[in-house]
Amino acid sequence: MGELMALLVTSVLVNNVILTQFLGMCPFMGVSKKKSSAIGMGVAVVFVIVVAALVTYALYYLVLVPLQLEFMDLITFILVIASLVQLTEMFIKKTSPALYKSLGVYLPLITTNCVVLNVCLVNISNSYNFAQMLVYSIGTPLGFALVLFIFSTIRERLEQSEVPNAFVGNPIALIVAAIMAMAFSCFTGIV
Amino acid sequence: MKYLLAILFFGALVAIYIVLYLMNKKTPRPEGCEDLKADCDGCKDYACTNNPAHNQVKGE
Numbered sequence: 001m002g003e004l005m006a007l008l009v010t011s012v013l014v015n016n017v018i019l020t021q022f023l024g025m026c027p028f029m030g031v032s033k034k035k036s037s038a039i040g041m042g043v044a045v046v047f048v049i050v051v052a053a054l055v056t057y058a059l060y061y062l063v064l065v066p067l068q069l070e071f072m073d074l075i076t077f078i079l080v081i082a083s084l085v086q087l088t089e090m091f092i093k094k095t096s097p098a099l100y101k102s103l104g105v106y107l108p109l110i111t112t113n114c115v116v117l118n119v120c121l122v123n124i125s126n127s128y129n130f131a132q133m134l135v136y137s138i139g140t141p142l143g144f145a146l147v148l149f150i151f152s153t154i155r156e157r158l159e160q161s162e163v164p165n166a167f168v169g170n171p172i173a174l175i176v177a178a179i180m181a182m183a184f185s186c187f188t189g190i191v
Numbered sequence: 192m193k194y195l196l197a198i199l200f201f202g203a204l205v206a207i208y209i210v211l212y213l214m215n216k217k218t219p220r221p222e223g224c225e226d227l228k229a230d231c232d233g234c235k236d237y238a239c240t241n242n243p244a245h246n247q248v249k250g251e
Contacts, residue, residue: 069197079204086211090218097221105227 004135006191011139014191017115018147019181024115028148029173031106033159038152042145044106046138048088049119052081053137056120057130077120085110115144151180 017023024045031041056077064070089107092100110116119140123133154176163172220227 063200067196067200068193069200072197072200075201076204079201079208083204083208083211086208086215090211090215093215093218093220097224100221101224101227 004131007132007135008139010191011136012143012146013184013187016143016147016184016187017118017140018144019177019184021118023118024113024144027106027109027113028151028177029170031109032148032152032155032173035149035152035156037106038148039145040102041106041109042141042148043102044110045113045115045144046141048081048085048107048110049116049141050134050137051088052077052084052116053119053123053133055084056080057123057133060124073121073124077117081116081120115140147180147184151177154180 011017015021018025018028027041027045031037059076059080060070060073064072064076085107089100092107119137122128123136126132128136151173155173158172158176167175
């Protein structure tokens with residue numbers, strides 16, 4: 001149990017996927033201007049990553065390994081993620097209009113989010129067992145959502161602040177991201 | 192045999208993706224969600240169809 005807790009803390013804070021691994025930078029910069037967008041994107045990423053990790057993990061150990069097709073893991077995972085996003089979008093369209101209203105726009109964007117592929121590949125390359133895979137697959141997108149939310153609140157405050165002309169927009173956002181990365185680096189060593 | 196299996200497996204995955212893509216495209220959007228827009232104007236990926244640059248009139 002202690003090991004799983006350590007893995008959770010590591011994936012959320014210590015090895016944060018955005019601020020220490022620099023993955024998923026596109027949605028981090030693109031969908032962080034408003035708090036509401038950041039929350040929508042964060043929830044969508046958590047949902048897709050957990051489902052994608054479960055499916056790819058099962059597919060790897062139940063199909064690729066028995067057929068000795070392990071070398072096809074990358075292409076398989078890319079296609080599975082793309083298919084899953086289509087399936088999820090279709091399912092939400094039919095069953096929950098309210099959920100589609102808040103997540104629908106962000107679902108296609110997740111297909112190109114490299115965090116999803118990273119989680120699926122790390123689960124395999126680190127030879128995680130099922131419990132470890134589940135914890136890592138929940139912790140990583142939670143870390144992503146947490147940083148996206150914090151960053152969006154800072155950017156909303158920045159919109160109301162007086163920023164020198166040369167730094168308005170993305171330049172000041174990148175400086176904030178760098179400061180946040182330094183702050184998160186302080187978590188190193190707590191686990 | 193191994194490579195034939197690999198090609199078949201890859202073909203099956205591509206076929207599944209195409210079928211799901213077409214099914215998703217045919218599924219109508221719920222009422223009130225026809226004109227949803229992503230607030231991702233901070234992103235500079237102009238190839239993405241969600242980028243607000245696609246909604247701008249030429250010369251704007």
